[in-house]
Amino acid sequence: MLSYQVQPTSTIVNVAVAVIHYQQQYLLGFRNKTQHQGNRYEFVGGKIEADETARAALIREVSEETGINIKDNVAVKLGRLHHDYGDKHVCLQVYQVALTDAQFAKHQYESHGLEGQPLVWADKNKLLAGDYPLPAANQTILAWLQLPTHLVITYPLAHFSDQSNATAAWLAYQQQHLPQDAWVYIRIKASTVNEQSQEIMLIKQLMDLRPDINGVLPNHHISQMLTTDNQDVHQAYIQNHPHIKAGHLTHTELMQWFSDLKKQPKPNQKDTKCLSIDQPLIISCHDIDSIYAANQLAAIRLKNQQPPVIGMLLSPVLATQSHPDDVPLGWEAWSALAQLADMPVISLGGLSPIMSQQASHYGATSIAGIREFLKD
Numbered sequence: 001m002l003s004y005q006v007q008p009t010s011t012i013v014n015v016a017v018a019v020i021h022y023q024q025q026y027l028l029g030f031r032n033k034t035q036h037q038g039n040r041y042e043f044v045g046g047k048i049e050a051d052e053t054a055r056a057a058l059i060r061e062v063s064e065e066t067g068i069n070i071k072d073n074v075a076v077k078l079g080r081l082h083h084d085y086g087d088k089h090v091c092l093q094v095y096q097v098a099l100t101d102a103q104f105a106k107h108q109y110e111s112h113g114l115e116g117q118p119l120v121w122a123d124k125n126k127l128l129a130g131d132y133p134l135p136a137a138n139q140t141i142l143a144w145l146q147l148p149t150h151l152v153i154t155y156p157l158a159h160f161s162d163q164s165n166a167t168a169a170w171l172a173y174q175q176q177h178l179p180q181d182a183w184v185y186i187r188i189k190a191s192t193v194n195e196q197s198q199e200i201m202l203i204k205q206l207m208d209l210r211p212d213i214n215g216v217l218p219n220h221h222i223s224q225m226l227t228t229d230n231q232d233v234h235q236a237y238i239q240n241h242p243h244i245k246a247g248h249l250t251h252t253e254l255m256q257w258f259s260d261l262k263k264q265p266k267p268n269q270k271d272t273k274c275l276s277i278d279q280p281l282i283i284s285c286h287d288i289d290s291i292y293a294a295n296q297l298a299a300i301r302l303k304n305q306q307p308p309v310i311g312m313l314l315s316p317v318l319a320t321q322s323h324p325d326d327v328p329l330g331w332e333a334w335s336a337l338a339q340l341a342d343m344p345v346i347s348l349g350g351l352s353p354i355m356s357q358q359a360s361h362y363g364a365t366s367i368a369g370i371r372e373f374l375k376d
């Protein structure tokens with residue numbers, strides 16, 4: 001079977017990693033200098049024993065290292081990643097665990113863990129800014145943690161087709177209704193050639209009008225910008241824009257990439273060039289085949305040291321007005337598919353922000369949608 005998971009030269013050490021947090025504070029241990037990857041901070045965790053599941057190892061390691069009992073907490077899978085340190089090849093199985101008020105109150109002042117290791121509560125902004133040196137593999141975990149709990153998707157242009165100037169109406173609507181500081185997948189889906197030629201301009205106009213929002217831009221627009229006559233101008237715009245957070249790959253684009261890859265199965269920098277290589281990626285998936293393809297793409301990007309795949313939009317969970325013909329997966333089937341993904345999974349399809357807790361119970365790190373996620 002075609003697989004681009006890293007082929008290790010040594011045995012793989014499977015490690016369960018618990019990203020434990022209370023609101024915006026994240027628990028880190030400090031590895032002593034005699035340990036592998038010593039003198040660095042780490043998330044609590046350790047090796048998965050041969051007869052253990054990753055979740056069982058997570059609960060055991062957290063208890064052994066900190067005394068915190070997370071048996072009844074929801075552990076949401078963030079992702080799985082391989083990293084070859086040269087002297088050791090690890091596969092990290094990473095889970096996010098939110099502590100309750102009582103758990104935090106009980107453990108917040110403990111300066112050392114049960115194995116004598118120093119413990120700190122790191123502010124999320126400082127953690128993501130790199131203020132705490134971590135093992136190299138953890139860079140991907142930090143990129144995953146950038147993903148917000150809510151992702152807003154814009155209405156397509158067709159939603160405004162009854163207006164005399166649909167593009168102006170689209171722009172005015174987004175400007176007014178996008179929540180402050182939201183992460184926004186700017187999806188326009190123009191149908192006429194005239195409208196398509198305006199898409200990039202519309203995206204830029206929206207980013208200018210709402211400098212607070214964080215943009216997830218369609219991958220084909222990013223590649224388009226980087227292959228036009230003005231590519232230097234566009235490249236500078238994309239690379240220097242602090243609020244362009246990721247490119248987005250549709251299910252169709254992903255499967256096209258995967259089918260091309262199968263025809264020419266030697267992945268290198270060039271093969272993934274058209275896929276927003278300067279930005280992290282968010283990928284849309286609907287089924288097991290696309291999840292497999294997304295995992296392959298994520299592995300290739302890791303291997304090529306390109307910005308990682310930070311999220312998978314997996315849909316539809318429930319029936320939606322925007323895609324009335326699609327058969328919803330339902331939460332149980334959605335959850336089973338989400339477990340197969342090697343990156344954080346964003347639930348989408350007929351959801352509203354008040355369903356966040358339910359979504360995380362089924363394994364979603366985030367929740368996305370259109371109408372319910374806009375402000376009045």
Ligand SMILES: Nc1nc2c([nH]c(=O)n2[C@H]2C[C@H](O)[C@@H](COP(=O)(O)OP(=O)(O)OP(=O)(O)O)O2)c(=O)[nH]1
Binds near residue numbers: 013017035088138
């Ligand atoms: N716990 C933990 N390990 C990490 C992280 N990032 C990372 O690359 N690793 C690597 C370092 C180690 O090679 C491996 C964890 O092994 P470990 O030595 O801590 O596991 P353990 O406690 O079961 O081991 P041992 O002391 O019983 O030998 O995973 C992280 O954030 N947390």
